[in-house]
Amino acid sequence: MSRRADRCLSPKPRGECPGASARGPSPLERSRERAGGHSPDDREETAMHDHRKLGRELALFDTDPLIGAGLPYWLPDGATVRHTLEEYIRIAERRAGYRHVYSPVLGKRELYEISGHWSHYSEDMFPPMELGSEQVVLRPSLCPHHAVIYRSRSHSYRELPLRMAELGGMYRSELSGVLGGLTRVRAIQLNDAHIFCTLDQVADEARAALEMIRSAYEALGIRPARYRLSLPGPGGKYVAAPDKWQRSTALLTEVLDRSGLPYDSAEGEAAFYGPKIDVQVTDGAGRESTLSTVQVDFHQPERFDLHYIGADGAKHRPVMVHRSIIGSVERAVAHLIEQHGGAFPAWLAPTQLAILPISEAEMPNAVALAERCADRGLRAEIAGPERGTLGARIREDRLVPYQAVIGAREAADDHVAVRLRDGRRLDPQPADAFLDRLGALIGAHTTDLWDDAVS
Numbered sequence: 001m002s003r004r005a006d007r008c009l010s011p012k013p014r015g016e017c018p019g020a021s022a023r024g025p026s027p028l029e030r031s032r033e034r035a036g037g038h039s040p041d042d043r044e045e046t047a048m049h050d051h052r053k054l055g056r057e058l059a060l061f062d063t064d065p066l067i068g069a070g071l072p073y074w075l076p077d078g079a080t081v082r083h084t085l086e087e088y089i090r091i092a093e094r095r096a097g098y099r100h101v102y103s104p105v106l107g108k109r110e111l112y113e114i115s116g117h118w119s120h121y122s123e124d125m126f127p128p129m130e131l132g133s134e135q136v137v138l139r140p141s142l143c144p145h146h147a148v149i150y151r152s153r154s155h156s157y158r159e160l161p162l163r164m165a166e167l168g169g170m171y172r173s174e175l176s177g178v179l180g181g182l183t184r185v186r187a188i189q190l191n192d193a194h195i196f197c198t199l200d201q202v203a204d205e206a207r208a209a210l211e212m213i214r215s216a217y218e219a220l221g222i223r224p225a226r227y228r229l230s231l232p233g234p235g236g237k238y239v240a241a242p243d244k245w246q247r248s249t250a251l252l253t254e255v256l257d258r259s260g261l262p263y264d265s266a267e268g269e270a271a272f273y274g275p276k277i278d279v280q281v282t283d284g285a286g287r288e289s290t291l292s293t294v295q296v297d298f299h300q301p302e303r304f305d306l307h308y309i310g311a312d313g314a315k316h317r318p319v320m321v322h323r324s325i326i327g328s329v330e331r332a333v334a335h336l337i338e339q340h341g342g343a344f345p346a347w348l349a350p351t352q353l354a355i356l357p358i359s360e361a362e363m364p365n366a367v368a369l370a371e372r373c374a375d376r377g378l379r380a381e382i383a384g385p386e387r388g389t390l391g392a393r394i395r396e397d398r399l400v401p402y403q404a405v406i407g408a409r410e411a412a413d414d415h416v417a418v419r420l421r422d423g424r425r426l427d428p429q430p431a432d433a434f435l436d437r438l439g440a441l442i443g444a445h446t447t448d449l450w451d452d453a454v455s
């Protein structure tokens, strides 16, 4: 299985922008593919962690042959997770000085001829559509659009670093035989950004991007498998500018060394335009892929003739830093499903609070509590007695982070008896006090269910 999902800037040998591992298939992976599945040894473990199985069981996403292979659709609970994740990223980016843009998912063939995709990557692109005398293609990356957006206005050195972000669609003509779930898709929503800056600003920008990645992983409960400094290798088609390669490699090495993060170097994994830092994760079956990436690019600014006006009044060429915090939304959610076995961090969970009235008599209190949750932006659902015994309902909602049980006594006092997903129980407490605490915990984007020792 060639694992090259989510390439952004993709001319070979290693052209991916955010979110991809370009590592070739291992013999074991190839034999699994030939066998049409996993080896017997890991069948049980994979069954527990496979995001495709969990995604369907939990009604997060699905596919339909009529829509097409590699074109999953998101069901309401999956859409809630995705929306919440996208919103978290946008807010984090905004706070870090990024400005968001929208750009179309189509572009003229000439755009990709300039960027280099057409000559290096067209076999992975959908065939062009004839439109009168023009050809338009579904874009294989966002970088060319962002370069053109940058070029559309003149820029002073005072505006740099200019950070441009977009959660945007891109497309890849994956062969149907390798499609499945959310990791190998033909329609990709990419968490992408490009920082246009001076060479002197690259290190700070790369460092800040790594910090955003660390912070997001902490909030999402993702553990990086390793950090990788991806360098050019022998025989690859790389942009010929030895001095720039040397300088950008030194910059990224310094960033990694200063960060104190353990990393290793890998030859032959660089983008064609420059070296990159990749953050690798492993899936339930132990296969590694790139989720996040920080890259330095001297090539695109040259190809699109980008410039800024320096303090000396003359034109200068900016550097482009490509970076992604979570790579593609599809791969990130697939990884989160597998990492947490469907038990998402509370802030990300489709349903955050299950309200469990013990009998019909407490139903009005349950409805009132659900309305108070909605007012506070908390996602609550009522699991009433028509859905079975209290024990059965607690088991059914075992992935929901919080369960508020309302019996006659709680109803009389406007209290709730709260159970946490991990089995802990809180003392019965005023409903408003609990909702205040819950709102604060969710707003903090923590993976901790509760911050006090409770039992």
Ligand SMILES: [Zn+2]
Residues within 6 Å of the ligand: 008, 009, 017, 018, 141, 142, 143, 192, 193, 194, 322, 323
């Ligand atoms: Zn890019």
